[in-house]
Amino acid sequence: MIFDPFLIRAALAGVGVALAAAPLGCFVVWRRMAYFGDATAHAAILGVALSLAFSLSVFVGALVVALLMAGLVSVLADRGLAMDTLLGVLAHSALAVGLVAASFLTGVRLDLMAYLFGDILAVSWGDVAVIWGGAGLVLALLGWRWSALLTATLNGDLAHAAGIDPRREQVILTLALAVVVAVAIKVVGALLIGALLVVPAAAARPLARTPEGMAAMAALIGAISAIGGLWAAFAFDTPTGPTIVCAAAFCFALSAGLGGLRRREDG
Template identity: 80%
Template sequence: MLDSFLVRAALAGVGVGLAAAPLGCFVVWRRMAYFGDATAHAAILGIALSIAFSLPVFLGALIVALAMAVTVSLLSDRGFAMDTLLGVLAHSALAFGLVAASFLSGVRLDLMAYLFGDILAVSRGDLAVIWGGAVLVLGLLTWRWSALLMATLNADLAQASGIDPRREQLVLTLALACVVAVSIKVVGVLLIAAMLVVPAAAARPLARTPEAMALIAAVIGAASALGGLLASYRFDTPTGPTMVCVAALCFALTALAGGRR
């Protein structure tokens, strides 16, 4: 079954949708959309470094994404405004990554595939990495769900309940870096934040509880991946951007439905 590139692409898209959308709920609740962008943009630098040192692309992207997330967390306590800090680091990391990629002599680097994804070229090994990362992220969110939710709703109340908000922030950081690393092949670094935020935002008008919002977001994320793949195959459009377009249409529909209700 996995010999078909369409089956591999469908499984990869569903894996990314299931992992990114529930995590995206916390990104939406904490208003961390730009944080996701910064972490994703840093992955380009990780890709260039991993190719230069003959390391797996997933490993390089994961290490640099983690370094970016930790740097943002540390500098945010030093008096820098968060939006300014994220703007500086996100665009700097993207620029340094593109410059570093230009120094890779003798290596053919398809930047378009890394920027916008190349889901149709997913291999069995990529599929194992994507689903391994998805299971890790979903397991981490399930394990820390109550603590993460408490720290998101009220940091002071979480502290009084014996929950360390900074530790929960670190858990989210780890999960976000993992999703970024496994999503590069599917939607590319420029569209990862969209797969985090858009399905979660689409689920919001339909949900009455946080758990319901996470489940609905996961369904919308997986459906957007499959719908985008089908539309891309039918109309010969770029697959990663088409998946985001389908997710955006889902958001428009749920927003209208929520407004009517």
């Protein structure tokens, strides 16, 4: 039963999203961008509604709207608006507008929960190909700009001294985040994408000693959470997307406990 084709597709989709989201999530954690990720993910619902209205690929619609949201946040933040307030307004407004727009589309209401909380068991081989293609793009971007991204994250002045433009690196992170949101929306849904970005990275932090080690550990924890959550959802008949996030939260609790033991031993 565990080797049924739909479970194999689901497992590949979950691991693909985890491999892309977890290393990117390290930068989200380091830069304190969790709310930024949530705002981008919530805006993707509007992209889904527009995609269905114009018979476009959901991936394309979610990607375009996620990029527009990220660009809008950057522009408004430069005008001196408080970032936390701005993200709160835009995130909830985009989600509400997307849900209202979806309500006008015939046949979408029944599928809305899948886009909010994910429907990994319904992914096709085409979806798997898109997810792994997006994951490959994100990993290629991070690998290409890793040193520059890390320098810009640690110290903006140091980045300028090294000839690195922090704003350019922010654009690269924004692009990667939009791609992750677009490929993950069918796996865990718009409301849980932020958790898949942040929780594995937060779980890896107490266990890693280098940034590269934290990214690799986060990817491993994300993949374990995807497979473990999929198994638990199948075994206990629970919603798959939330169960994957619960598995990641369990890994976080375990790593926090191990981190506390390590600090006591070092102390």
